[in-house]
Amino acid sequence: MQEVKAAMAGTIFSIDVKVGDLVTKGQVVIILESMKMEIPLEAEVDGTVTAINGQEGDFVNEEDVLVTIQS
Amino acid sequence: MTNNTTNTAYNKKLEEITARVLAGGAEKYHRKLEEQGKLFVRERLRLLFDEGQYVEDGKFANCEADDLPADGVVTATGRVGGQTVCVMANDSTVKAGSWGARTVEKIIRIQETAEKLRVPILYLVDSAGARITDQLEMFPNRRGAGRIFHNQVRLSGMIPQVCILFGPSAAGGAYIPAFCDIVIMVEGNASMYLGSPRMAEKVIGEKVTLEEMGGARMHCTVSGCGDVLVENEEQAIVEARRYLSYFPANHETLSKPTKAQDAKEGRSLEEIIPENQNAPFDMYEAIEQLVDENSLFEIKKLFAAEVITTLARIDGRPVGIIANQPKVKGGVLFVDSADKVTKFITLCDAFSIPLLFLADVPGFMIGTTVERQGIIRHGAKLIMAMSSATVPKVSVIVRKAYGAGLYAMAGPAFEPDVCIALPTAQIAVMGPEAAVNAVYSNKIEAITDPKEKIAFIKEKHEEYKQEIDIYKMASELIIDEIVAPHNLRSVLATRFAYYETKEIKKTSRKHPVYPV
Numbered sequence A: 001m002q003e004v005k006a007a008m009a010g011t012i013f014s015i016d017v018k019v020g021d022l023v024t025k026g027q028v029v030i031i032l033e034s035m036k037m038e039i040p041l042e043a044e045v046d047g048t049v050t051a052i053n054g055q056e057g058d059f060v061n062e063e064d065v066l067v068t069i070q071s
Numbered sequence B: 001m002t003n004n005t006t007n008t009a010y011n012k013k014l015e016e017i018t019a020r021v022l023a024g025g026a027e028k029y030h031r032k033l034e035e036q037g038k039l040f041v042r043e044r045l046r047l048l049f050d051e052g053q054y055v056e057d058g059k060f061a062n063c064e065a066d067d068l069p070a071d072g073v074v075t076a077t078g079r080v081g082g083q084t085v086c087v088m089a090n091d092s093t094v095k096a097g098s099w100g101a102r103t104v105e106k107i108i109r110i111q112e113t114a115e116k117l118r119v120p121i122l123y124l125v126d127s128a129g130a131r132i133t134d135q136l137e138m139f140p141n142r143r144g145a146g147r148i149f150h151n152q153v154r155l156s157g158m159i160p161q162v163c164i165l166f167g168p169s170a171a172g173g174a175y176i177p178a179f180c181d182i183v184i185m186v187e188g189n190a191s192m193y194l195g196s197p198r199m200a201e202k203v204i205g206e207k208v209t210l211e212e213m214g215g216a217r218m219h220c221t222v223s224g225c226g227d228v229l230v231e232n233e234e235q236a237i238v239e240a241r242r243y244l245s246y247f248p249a250n251h252e253t254l255s256k257p258t259k260a261q262d263a264k265e266g267r268s269l270e271e272i273i274p275e276n277q278n279a280p281f282d283m284y285e286a287i288e289q290l291v292d293e294n295s296l297f298e299i300k301k302l303f304a305a306e307v308i309t310t311l312a313r314i315d316g317r318p319v320g321i322i323a324n325q326p327k328v329k330g331g332v333l334f335v336d337s338a339d340k341v342t343k344f345i346t347l348c349d350a351f352s353i354p355l356l357f358l359a360d361v362p363g364f365m366i367g368t369t370v371e372r373q374g375i376i377r378h379g380a381k382l383i384m385a386m387s388s389a390t391v392p393k394v395s396v397i398v399r400k401a402y403g404a405g406l407y408a409m410a411g412p413a414f415e416p417d418v419c420i421a422l423p424t425a426q427i428a429v430m431g432p433e434a435a436v437n438a439v440y441s442n443k444i445e446a447i448t449d450p451k452e453k454i455a456f457i458k459e460k461h462e463e464y465k466q467e468i469d470i471y472k473m474a475s476e477l478i479i480d481e482i483v484a485p486h487n488l489r490s491v492l493a494t495r496f497a498y499y500e501t502k503e504i505k506k507t508s509r510k511h512p513v514y515p516v
Helices: B002-023 B027-035 B041-048 B101-117 B132-138 B145-155 B171-179 B197-203 B210-214 B216-223 B233-244 B283-288 B335-350 B368-373 B375-388 B404-408 B432-446 B450-467 B470-475 B485-501
Strands: A002-005 A010-015 A028-034 A037-042 A047-052 A065-070 B054-057 B073-080 B083-090 B121-127 B161-170 B182-186 B191-193 B228-230 B307-314 B317-324 B355-361 B393-402 B418-421 B426-428
Touching (some): A002 A037, A010 A037, B054 B101, B073 B101, B073 B233, B083 B101, B101 B121, B101 B132, B161 B171, B161 B233, B197 B210, B216 B228, B283 B307, B307 B335, B335 B355, B355 B404, B368 B375, B393 B404, B432 B450
Parallel strands (some): B083 B121, B121 B161, B161 B182, B317 B355, B393 B418, B393 B426
Antiparallel strands (some): A002 A065, A047 A065, B054 B073, B073 B083, B307 B317
16 A cells, blocks of 8 residues: 655645556656646556545645555 | 795795684684675775785784784775775674774874875775774774864865774764765674764663664665665675776766767657646656666665755766656755755765756645754755856756746756757746735735636736747747757767866855854
8 A cells, every 4th residue: 555645745736547447656746836837746656546535726744644545 | 945944934924824814803703794795805805906806004903912903904005997996894794894003093094194195085984883992992092083074174186085884883983984985884784983883872761773863775775874775795895896887086077978878768758858847757767868778877876855965977087966756746845955965966976977967856845844944044055055066067957946946956047058948947936936926916806707707817827938938048048059859968078078177266265154
C-alpha cells in the first residue's frame, strides 16, 4: 500500500485519478499548486486507487495523505 | 652459522606474531562478518588500494595482549587511482572495533601523516565506540579521542576526508563521519547515532528499531548525515575511488582532467525545457546534455531532491553543479536544500572545483512551517557560502529566478564570472501572477464584472512580462550573455577553460560570522 502525501503546503490543482482506477508506478496521480508551481505527485507502486482525500482547490499541508493506493 | 640460526629464531617470532595480528579477531567474529555480508578489514583495504598494496604503521599495537590484534584498527598508506592516500580502518572482529588508547593514538598518527604528506585520508568506519574500561587512557586527555575530531576540523578543506560507513559509528564515534567531506553508507549495515535504541528506551522511554534511529537509508534521505547510499561493501569502495578522481591531493593543487567525452545522446535542451514557467520538467535530463557522458557523481541524491548537487566533467574538467529540480517540490528551496547546497559549495570551493549554477527557482519556501524552522537564516547561510566561494562561478538562468532564489543561484550581484540566460530565462522579484496580485489587489477586488477582471489581470501580466523581458535585462547589462540552449554545453566548456587562471584573493580577516 502507498499513501501519496503532499510534498509541500499548497492547493490541489488537479486530481488525475478516480477511486478504483488502476495506476502504475511513476504515474502522476495528483498535481498540487504551490509557490505558483505545478507539483506532480506520482504513484510509487502499481495498484488500485482506494481513497482520495480532498478536492481540486483545497488547501493541504505538507505530509497530508491525498491518495491511497492498494498494491 | 650461529648468526643465521639466531636470525631464523627471530624471524620465526616475527612471522608468528605477524600472522596472529593479520588474522584479526577470533574465528566466531569472522563468521559474524560473513553472516552480515561484511568483509574483513584487510580485504576492504585490498580492494581499496591500487593492486591491493599498502604499508602499515602500528601493526603491532597491543601485540602483547592475546585478543587485541593491531588494537582494532589498521592504519595504512597506499595509492588510489595513482594518488597516495592515508587510511584508518576499524576491525570489528577485535572488540567490535572499539577504541582503546592505542587505537586512538594510531588514528591520530595517521591523520598527522596525511597532513604531512598533504594527501587525502579515508576513514573506514565499523566501530562500537569507546572501550569504556579504558576511558581514562583514551577519552579525555590531550591525545585522546577528542583530538581525532580536532584534527578532522583542522584538516577540513586542506585535504579531502572521505568516510565509508560499513557498520556502526556510535555516540562520539559518530562525529568521524560528521566531519568528513562525504559519507558513503552501506544499506542495512551502516548506522550512526548518538544513543542506541537500547539507551533511548532506558533514558527517554522511546522504543524504536536501529534502522529507524540511525540506519543508512534514514541518514541518506531524512537527516542528511549520509551522502551516498550503496547496496554492498564492494560498491562502497568503488564509489570512494571514483569520488577521489574528481579531487586534487590537497587544497594547494588542482584536480586532474580526464579525457573529454561527448554528452549523452538525448533530446535537445529546447525540447526538454518547457516554455510555461510553472510546468515541471526533469533537470537531470538537461544536465545530461551539458556534461560528459557518465561523468556524474551525485552527492545527497536522496536528500532534499528539490535541488541537485553533483560533481561532473565538462570536456574532461571537473565541475560542481548546483541545479534546481522543478520536478520535485517545484524546485522551491527549503531549509534542507540550504544545508545541502551550502556543504556542496564549501566542498567544491575548498578544492578549487569550479561551480555551475543552473537556476529554475520560484524562490525560498514561505509559510509558518518554514519560518519556524528559520528559513531566513538557512537561506542566509546558503547565500553566504555561495558569496564567499572564490572558484570560477558560472550562473545560468534556465527559466525563472525569482527573489532570493536569484541570489542563492549566484545571480549577478554575487560576482559570478558570467551570468548567462537562456531565451526562456525570467528574472524578477516574483513571478507575474504574484506580482500583479501584490501591486493591484485592491483594484482587482474593486472590479465587479468577471470578464473585465480577467481582462485587467491579463493586461497587467503582459505589462509585467515586458518589464522583465530578458533582452531588456541584457540591454541593461544585468545579464552578460544570452545563449541558444543547444549551444550551452560548448559555451560552458569554453568559458570554464578561460576561467582557469582566475585569481583567488584571500582576505586578511579570519572568517565571516556564520548565520547559523
